Amino acid sequence: MDEGVLPSWNDGSIRTAIVDFVTKVTKQGSADFVPPPERIAVFDNDGTLWAEWPLFVQIYFALDRLGELANADPSMRDKQPYKAFLEHDLKTIANFSRKDALLPAMATHAGVTEEDFAATVDRWFASAKHPKLGRAFTDCAYRPQRELLDYLRANGFKTFIVTGGGVDFVRRIAGQLYGVPPEQVVGSSLKAHFETFGGTVTVRKLAEIGSFDDREEKVVNIVLHIGRRPIFAFGNSDGDLAMLRYTLAGEGARLGMLLHHDDAEREFAYDRAFRVSPLGEALDQAAALGIQVVGMKENWKTIF
Amino acid sequence: MDEGVLPSWNDGSIRTAIVDFVTKVTKQGSADFVPPPERIAVFDNDGTLWAEWPLFVQIYFALDRLGELANADPSMRDKQPYKAFLEHDLKTIANFSRKDALLPAMATHAGVTEEDFAATVDRWFASAKHPKLGRAFTDCAYRPQRELLDYLRANGFKTFIVTGGGVDFVRRIAGQLYGVPPEQVVGSSLKAHFETFGGTVTVRKLAEIGSFDDREEKVVNIVLHIGRRPIFAFGNSDGDLAMLRYTLAGEGARLGMLLHHDDAEREFAYDRAFRVSPLGEALDQAAALGIQVVGMKENWKTIF
Numbered sequence: 001m002d003e004g005v006l007p008s009w010n011d012g013s014i015r016t017a018i019v020d021f022v023t024k025v026t027k028q029g030s031a032d033f034v035p036p037p038e039r040i041a042v043f044d045n046d047g048t049l050w051a052e053w054p055l056f057v058q059i060y061f062a063l064d065r066l067g068e069l070a071n072a073d074p075s076m077r078d079k080q081p082y083k084a085f086l087e088h089d090l091k092t093i094a095n096f097s098r099k100d101a102l103l104p105a106m107a108t109h110a111g112v113t114e115e116d117f118a119a120t121v122d123r124w125f126a127s128a129k130h131p132k133l134g135r136a137f138t139d140c141a142y143r144p145q146r147e148l149l150d151y152l153r154a155n156g157f158k159t160f161i162v163t164g165g166g167v168d169f170v171r172r173i174a175g176q177l178y179g180v181p182p183e184q185v186v187g188s189s190l191k192a193h194f195e196t197f198g199g200t201v202t203v204r205k206l207a208e209i210g211s212f213d214d215r216e217e218k219v220v221n222i223v224l225h226i227g228r229r230p231i232f233a234f235g236n237s238d239g240d241l242a243m244l245r246y247t248l249a250g251e252g253a254r255l256g257m258l259l260h261h262d263d264a265e266r267e268f269a270y271d272r273a274f275r276v277s278p279l280g281e282a283l284d285q286a287a288a289l290g291i292q293v294v295g296m297k298e299n300w301k302t303i304f
Numbered sequence: 305m306d307e308g309v310l311p312s313w314n315d316g317s318i319r320t321a322i323v324d325f326v327t328k329v330t331k332q333g334s335a336d337f338v339p340p341p342e343r344i345a346v347f348d349n350d351g352t353l354w355a356e357w358p359l360f361v362q363i364y365f366a367l368d369r370l371g372e373l374a375n376a377d378p379s380m381r382d383k384q385p386y387k388a389f390l391e392h393d394l395k396t397i398a399n400f401s402r403k404d405a406l407l408p409a410m411a412t413h414a415g416v417t418e419e420d421f422a423a424t425v426d427r428w429f430a431s432a433k434h435p436k437l438g439r440a441f442t443d444c445a446y447r448p449q450r451e452l453l454d455y456l457r458a459n460g461f462k463t464f465i466v467t468g469g470g471v472d473f474v475r476r477i478a479g480q481l482y483g484v485p486p487e488q489v490v491g492s493s494l495k496a497h498f499e500t501f502g503g504t505v506t507v508r509k510l511a512e513i514g515s516f517d518d519r520e521e522k523v524v525n526i527v528l529h530i531g532r533r534p535i536f537a538f539g540n541s542d543g544d545l546a547m548l549r550y551t552l553a554g555e556g557a558r559l560g561m562l563l564h565h566d567d568a569e570r571e572f573a574y575d576r577a578f579r580v581s582p583l584g585e586a587l588d589q590a591a592a593l594g595i596q597v598v599g600m601k602e603n604w605k606t607i608f
Contacts, residue, residue: 037479037485040487114527158487160487167528167531168531171531175341181341182530182531182532183344183462183464183487183488183529183530183531183532184487185531189528192524192527192528193520193524194520194521194523194524194546194550196549199553200553201523201546201549201550201552201553202550202553203523203524203527203550210528216497216498217498219498219505219507220496220497220498220507223418223496223507224471224493224496224514225487225529226486226487227471227472227475227486227487227489228486228487242498242505245500245505246498246505246506246507248505249503249504249505249506
């Protein structure tokens, strides 16, 4: 095994499984060889590439931004899921479904042009801090996963993010944090409208969900955006189960992994009880489906 | 000017405009320098990268395939736009709107899994011939455009196809013909459904349009799929005007081009009268918008 790669991963069956898989599919003439263009790897984002507990990063963004929208549309103040955000009622939000938790975040984009939204997100990331981890949100990405993305790319993989989060939000940090360009981020999106005024030609988002990129929809979007079946998938919740199954059901060598947040000391410990992003069904089926469960505590030397 | 590049392009203002643009945006330290990740180039397909007259390639595919569908659903035989296809009434088809001309082609995908559709398309391309050009459809791509795609990529551009054609259809030939991988093809698509049976996990298309990738929708899809404003766009019809405008409206150096089919001897000559894919409005506005009109006759040494 190459000792230089994946330095933040502890030796053990998981690190071995990754290195063996990559060695196998990149070895010319091997029965498991996969040509570089077919080496498609997909990663969930929240809870897989960066911290998602107690609330998704994008939810913190919405908490900071939704007040402005409510000034324009005061009816929001009495309507869930917006009410809980406007009252900063974190306990209620943590018990929302994933969709209710993400809808208000998507709403911050509605009626805004691409360019204005991008500028707002950039400004927010420049100063906002994770309240539990006490660090900039841009420092909440997991070091072992950044190494894994680099390692895969160094071996001819094309790496994609397939996230339930808003695609335009995640694209603003995917390059800096993960080395993934905007066109390789697939996510939830609003419908949008082409618009011209004066010399400006732009796209403005509408207040209507185009795609909520979760569970089975992740697979539909992989087909629509990527157009080939991945050979590697990494997730952390039941929302990633369909994508893992789709990846593993293809022919030839495959690897599917689930991150298990079991490290209360260095990060957080949670799984099926986390309503916004539960890991239950997928954990129960992992062994039968051949999905490798990656315990943070055992497998990661460092987290950030 | 580098004499080795674009050998199938005649010397002249168009070839000079392309080489000057590429030189400018790739020159470190120049005011027009664009870093490689932002060098996004978008190309229409039908009529821009390969022949579209008298009918789109995908329409010939539908002509050959639709009979099977009509056996399952005989009501198609009395219903336009399907009726004209089933009767091989090419004259009526040529007067359809672009949407009516492409709908029956999309219908051949409905109810079919990704894998089965891909196999059907591959089989068809292996033997079908263009009735007017007398050559395999896979030999109907324009040599000058293949050189242009190569030239852009050699200069750090990432090349995308943004087509009104069905995305799954075009993806089957985009690698072989244009060196563009499936994940860099954006096109029209049907809604789809995640499906499992036995050990199979796949996606089956539904008989409902998800996106018809034409005119303003091309720009909405560029934002959704690519997530950045292109700096180079090449089209050939009014369906590409919005995409050209969006490209040219960005800051810094930009290049937008329209192919004009004016070569009846070596290919075909047509523009605004071609109902399925007219070039009228865009031709009229080209000068004012700074779009370069590329006459095939004058600018291309060879076509195929």
